[in-house]
């Protein structure tokens with residue numbers, strides 16, 4: 001039997017329609033979505049005016065209610081019809097009419113129509129009290145004429161992941177709506193199917209590039225709705241405790257749709273992991289339900305998960321046929337994990353033909369992954385499961401859906417590493433409680449076991465360059481290895497010759513290195529593979545050994561954390577991406593980049609300045625100015641990027657000629673270049689201490705360049721001292737003149753670099769909060785004249 005046709009895979013460029021109540025945040029999300037996907041934003045009000053030549057209010061006054069209603073629906077339909085691709089369409093009040101809803105239902109066949117909603121109390125607070133009840137009631141209809149939904153979680157539902165020592169009262173405030181922006185971008189990437197491909201093309205070794213089922217080992221953190229509801233959990237503490245999270249719905253409160261949507265939004269925001277969405281048929285501790293009672297409820301809940309755009313839907317294939325068919329028809333771009341659970345005594349042994357038949361059936365239904373778990377009473381030696389896995393490999397030609405299979409008993413799963421992928425794990429603080437997998441290991445312990453069983457090897461990692469003894473990276477990386485269960489080591493090694501660097505890299509236990517001067521550019525010719533960002537910048541700061549047995553990148557990526565000979569290396573650049581992350585986090589909605597208008601200023605002309613320019617380009621900025629004490633070097637950098645931009649589709653000319661997106665400012669005394677807005681993004685990449693006998697740059701902004709009425713962001717890369725002349729100037733300016741300036745200090749950026757380097761080097765999510773804390777703590781210890789950062793080796 002074949003699975004039903006998937007009804008919700010649309011052309012990736014199909015316009016996305018946003019519907020929902022007034023006050024749900026459609027306009028803001030529409031704006032953010034259009035920026036993220038680089039699409040045109042069409043709003044109903046604007047479209048009405050464009051077609052009729054007057055606003056809706058004016059039309060109503062002039063033509064009366066009946067004509068207005070007819071006109072409104074006509075405009076609505078035309079708006080949908082003439083903008084079928086390449087847009088984000090924000091619907092206004094018209095979507096409350098029946099005729100418009102019919103049109104939306106029709107549109108759902110070809111395009112994503114997203115119902116935007118948020119906590120009812122919040123909407124009610126925004127609306128006129130008399131309106132609120134009626135509007136919210138009418139709003140419920142939107143669920144029936146949409147095919148996706150996005151729960152617009154209040155931004156304050158997450159606090160900024162930062163540190164809290166006294167010195168931090170000056171920490172940058174994250175931009176308002178940053179969380180919402182990131183959640184919505186992730187949602188759009190999922191429903192358009194562009195997320196994984198984009199990550200893979202840009203940086204094939206990044207965590208996001210390789211889905212958990214394609215990693216050499218991966219773990220799913222089990223989180224039950226009942227835990228989340230009953231326990232007062234700080235979800236941030238679940239950071240980096242799995243490769244994905246399995247959200248298990250095991251109770252049905254009255255407002256279950258609201259509760260589940262909100263939990264999915266919270267998990268997405270706070271854990272940042274792919275979600276496996278599972279609706280449990282017979283949860284322990286709950287009353288047994290009749291099939292008539294449970295099938296419709298569970299079927300609706302499965303559909304809700306798919307509407308919310310979860311990455312994986314877990315579907316029990318021993319359930320009612322119509323429930324299975326409905327989920328498969330609606331699957332969209334979510335991957336379906338087809339499950340067979342044998343939970344009681346008398347489960348067929350692994351060599352029973354039933355299991356292979358089950359696998360084939362799940363495959364024929366179109367499942368993307370297949371999961372089989374079997375209650376075992378000592379009747380099933382480990383070898384049986386292993387032979388079953390081999391049988392699948394030998395009899396089913398590839399590509400075949402990845403298999404997750406394990407034995408479990410009343411004591412939990414047999415061993416944490418039974419299945420290679422999506423092994424269940426729990427959070428260390430969590431009681432086993434009423435989980436049928438009574439005991440499962442934690443992520444850390446399971447991962448540590450991989451090393452104990454020699455599946456992975458302890459490796460040596462480095463930060464190296466001519467001046468690294470004070471690097472904060474060893475403290476951050478070693479702390480991260482410790483909490484992640486990795487027996488690796490990370491040390492600072494002062495070295496300045498390529499020969500010596502090559503010697504380090506050729507060791508069988510070399511895991512990877514962070515590079516600083518003088519290697520970032522000099523190493524480029526020696527690298528077999530580079531990310532395309534590193535190629536564009538012309539510099540790398542992360543080097544990894546390539547130990548795959550084949551030339552496939554996936555094979556190399558999955559050989560991380562393993563020792564052995566490596567002759568070839570991969571290079572990437574986390575300097576630009578960490579600056580990019582810090583800028584994006586700090587920029588306010590009023591200063592969102594508008595390519596033709598927004599201006600950026602980069603101070604310096606070394607490797608870091610190149611990374612900063614590239615970060616600005618990636619943010620969409622096309623007016624970038626560079627100032628450097630030696631203007632000649634700034635000119636070289638400008639030529640590099642202008643030539644590169646000329647070869648890029650969407651940035652420069654199609655003929656490959658040079659385009660001027662980077663320009664040089666010769667002197668600080670010069671007025672800001674005429675015809676350009678004052679800068680709203682400033683990145684200083686010059687040292688604030690004296691290096692090699694030359695005087696410190698001590699850069700401060702000429703006051704005349706600081707006049708942006710909407711303020712902006714200043715990113716300072718130096719952190720010796722932390723309060724550089726520029727940071728001090730900006731604090732004062734912010735306090736006395738314009739509070740709309742945000743200052744990001746050097747520790748914030750260097751922690752972000754280390755986080756991204758950890759993920760590239762190990763393929764695992766970094767414990768971000770911990771690394772940020774260790775960064776500040778180590779820096780403070782160094783200031784007091786001691787601490788971990790000092791212990792670099794000199795070679």
Ligand SMILES: O=C1C[C@@](O)(C(=O)O)C[C@@H](O)[C@@H]1O
Nearest residue numbers: 471472473514515516541575
């Ligand atoms: O600039 C930095 C920071 C760093 O030098 C460190 O010490 O952690 C490591 C470099 O790779 C990175 O480019």
